[in-house]
Structures are given as structure tokens and as C-alpha cells.
Amino acid sequence: MTEGLQLISRHINQVLARQTRPLFLEIDDDLRLLGARGDGYRYGFDDLQPGLSMDQKLSMLATANPDDKTPQAWRFVELPGSCVCHIHVLRLPGGWAVALLDASTEHAEQQARQQAAHDLELLRDEREKLIGELEQANRLKGSFIARMSHEFRTPLTSVIGYSDQLREIRADDKEAQHHLDAIGRGARYLLNLIENLLDQARIEIDQLTLNPSGCDLQEMSDEIEQLLRPLARQKQLSLAWWFDAEIPPRLWLDATRLKQVLINLVGNAIKFTQQGGVSVEFAWHRERLQVSVSDTGPGIAEADAAGIFEPFRQGSDGMRAQGAGLGLAISQTLVRAMGGEIKLNTEKGSGSRFEFSIKATTVKGGGAAEPGTLSGKKVVVADDDSDLLELLRLYLTSAGLNVVTSQDAAGTLDIVRRASPDAVLLDLNLGSDDGAVLATHLRADGFRKPIVALSASTPGDGGETIQATAFDARWTKPISRAQLIEGLAGLIG
């Protein structure tokens, strides 16, 4: 070795020795110290005298295989009372030679990095676990909404439908008409409130979906007027509807959602207006339906107007004190889903104007077929709720249709095979049977005429496995007589 190499070799040995503070030990087979060189204190030895028992400190040698001559090396070993060290062991005849090298600095650095990585991994695990729990809770919520939706709508359909029937039967009894109007208003109010609550839940679990169909704005406004006119009349308010001449006779949009928004906006306007009136305007511009609802009410203070579309918000002076405080929030979400945004123009003391525009397309070919064309047509109706089944039968027979009813899947399949109807109306939730599965069976059985899904849940509730290919249409309960007849006329008239 040259002198230079000797110099650098000695220098590096000195550097490494300063960094690792080595302790060299020679130990016999009984684990007694024979000799030591180096810094013992660093490794927890107070006095390295020959004969000292290393049994505790170097316990790993007590279990080492004495016949194994392979040199051993362990990194980052924590011994009791010692700094963290790397340990090298050589087997000698009758004992061991051991080197302890201080690795505490390196250990601290690597441990800090490992700690951070493990903490992060644990947090990730925790997050995934929470996400899983939330997803499970969301699924349960979705199924709850679907169940509740069905549970609420089914009896309300009966209440509304039968009170309408009674109104026709007792057309000459003014007192009965008055009572029936009150029942109908209450039921429709309840239905709207339930729709809002269910929609809020759907929004929270991201299950709000649109279900567009052909819509006649004039008919829709008549229905809303029928619902809200009594309240306006009670407060001696005018309720006016204005239609731009450019509006197509039928538009393709989600009529149920638009109606819900209008009921919320017009209902609110009537509720908070004490004198004057409410007017609703429809205009048509570049394939968009523009809607505005204006009132001559007290207007809304700037501070309240800023957060008026937030759910469960109540105004500082009692605004929106009635109801669940959801109507405007849901209306905004629905309008956004339909491609628009509700804007509010208001000033304290000078009324309010809510306006929005939504995407819509023109339905070609004019309106639906005339209901009169249904006379003599044969329809099979399946619903597990006997009250609703009877109501649907009444509606349909009043339009001259021949109706056969069934309350389960097997019976329906049998009736359709024998009766060869012009259309089949299927409740999606046929008790223990699935209406969608039945529809698929009917198609597989060769039935090619229209099949309509009747559902007490709205699309997106997740409670039904509707197979769109088997159905020609899907109608949501409660369905009015007019909607039912017009819908059927469109399919088989």
C-alpha cells in the first residue's frame, strides 16, 4: 500500500470511529466478558471488567446457534439501556467477538420518515374505513327514502283520487264539495311537503334524477291554480298566468319537477303577500323556457335574500317561518338540474320576483290522442294495493276502457296471456313480486303492446330495479285521472 493510501485509509477509519463510536467485545461461551475496547458507556456498560456477565445485555447470544460459523450482522438493534446500534458477531473457538456501532443518528432520521409514512397510511386506512361506513349509511338512506316514498304516496294517491271521485259523485252538494276541496288541498299540500323532504334527502345522497316527458304548460298551470287558488282567494289576492304566444303547445321537460318548483314559488308568494297579487309569466327564447313569479308582498331584506336558497333557513322577520324551510333550496337544486338558476330580484317593501330559465325542447306532432279514442280498448292493471287498484279501475272505466285487474305477478301473467290486452299498467312494487321482473317475463312471453310502470317511488330513489327496455313509459303516483287517460291515449289511442 502506498503512503497516500495508508493516509486516507487511516483518516477514514478515524472518521468512521468518531461517527460510530465502536465497542469491541470478546465473550466466552458462558457469556462472560474476556476483553473490551471502546466506549462502553454509550452502550449502557458502566464497568467493562473481564468476567462481567453479558447474559442480559447481549441476550441474543444466549439463543445463537454455537455451531453456526457464519458472521452475523443486525441493523438498528435497541438493547436495554443502550443507544440504537448495528451489531456484528463473529463466532470464535469457545466464544464470540462482538462489535457494537452507534446508529442512533441514522436511526432517528429513518424512524422519523417511517413514522410519518406509517401515520399517513393509518390515516388513509381510517379515511377508507369512514368512506365505507358513509357509503353503507348512504345506501341505507337511499333504501329508506325509496320505502318512505312508496309508503307516503300510496295512501295519498287514494285520498286525492277518491276525494276527486266523490266530488264528481256529489257534484250538486255544495257543502260536500267544500269539504272535499279541503281534503284535496290538505292531501296535495302534504304530498308537496313530502316531495320536498324526500328531494332534500335525494339531493344529499346525490340521487336526484330528471324524468322528462311531454308537458302542456296550460294544463300544468290549471292544476297548480286548482291547488293554490283557494289560499289566494282567502287572502283576496289575484293569481294571474301569462303565456308568451311563442311557447310551443307541448314541451319535453320534467313536468313533475317544474310543477314542484312552481308550487313552491307561487305557494311562497301567496303565503307572504298580504295584498295585491301574484303573477306567473312564461316566455320562450332559444329553446329555453323562461319563467318568472312576481308578487306584491313585503319584499325581502338584503341580509335574508343572500341566503334564501339555503336549506332549513328561516328569515330574520319570520320569513319562511311556515313549512320545513326546504322549498326554495330544493327549487334551486331542481332548476339547476334542469339547466338553469333561480335569481331573486327584491327590495324591502317593493315585492319580490323569482325568475329562471330551463332547457326544453318542442314535442313534434302536437298533443296526445283524444281520450275518446280509448273506448273499447282493453287494459290490464296490476297493483298490490286494493284501494289504488279500484281507483285506477274507476278512472279507466270512466273513459270507456275495459279493465281487468290483478294483485300479483302470477295472476297478471296468466290474465295477459288469456286477455291479450292493448296495454298493461304494472305497479313496480307488487307486494313480494317485482313489477320490472314481471314486465321482462311478459316481453319474453311475446307480449308486444305497451307496458307502463306505475311507481310510488320516483326514478333515482334506488328502491326499484326498473328495466327500462321492458317498459314503454313510467308514471309516478299519485296520478290524476286526466294524466292517466291522456297518457294511455298517447300510447294506444
Place this chain on the structure above:
Amino acid sequence: MKARKICMIGDFAVGKTSLVSRFIHNAFDDRYLTTLGVKIDTKTISLPSGDRLKLVLWDIAGKSAFARIDTSYLRDASGYLLVIDGTRPATLDNAIELQGTVEKQLGPTPFSVLLNKADLSDQWALNDDLITGLKSRGWSVSESSALSGEGVETAFTRLGAQLVHEA
């Protein structure tokens, strides 16, 4: 006095160091401090036979995406405790994989499975099927809690007795 080397094997943060700390010092610290490398400690136990046995415990850094098990620590081990965190099902899958790694290194070696953190019953994520699956492999499985001490002493002592019996 006889001495036997026992290794603590399992994923990171399953509670290996806490189990050793409970067994040796009868102490518990709920802060998680990762082990890098290995911690070696000893405890002498009395066996049911009346014999005394020195257990040399190698608490080996757990497996994670960041760190693999250093198999040099396994050398000359007489047995091992395979530790699973009962609140993290993934640590069970990894334990099965680790058992394969250890057996490849050591050959057939006595071991016991500890389902740790039994005190966290509200977060427990191992169902009966998973536990039955472990037992159907012929593995000895028991629950433990380093926090309460449940099942800790028994696990070490039982494995120690098994090591002496099989030696």
C-alpha cells in the same frame, strides 16, 4: 437456565411493541411510535412444569408499504407470535402472507396468532368466518389487548411452554 428466542411478527401498528411492553414491564402507552429495526428484551418465566425459561423477545419492525420484514432478525428463532390488529382486516391478510415468509426462512416453527386490540370492540372488524378461516389452517388463535393486558401473559407463557416441550 434454558433460553428461547421468540419473534414478534405482524403488520405495522398492530401492537407488537405494546404487547412486549405489557408482558415485560406491565405498562402501556397509547401513543403510536413506529419500530425501526428490532428491540430485544428478555423475561424469565416459570412454566407449569416448574422449570424456568428465559424468553429472548425480538420485537421486529412491522411490515408496511414503507418497510419489509428483515429476515436476518429471524435467525435462530424458536417460535413467534403472529399479531393481527382486530380493527384492521387487511392486517389479517398480511399476517397470512408473513407466516409464509417466516416459515420459508425458519422451516416449520411453533407460533400463535394474537388478535390484538380486543378492547376496541366497537371498531372490531374481524367476523367469525375470518377467524374460523385462520383456525381451519390448524393455527392457534386467541384474542389479546395490550391496553388491558387480556390474553398477553397467557400467550407468551403458552408459547414458551410449547417451545420447551417441543425442544
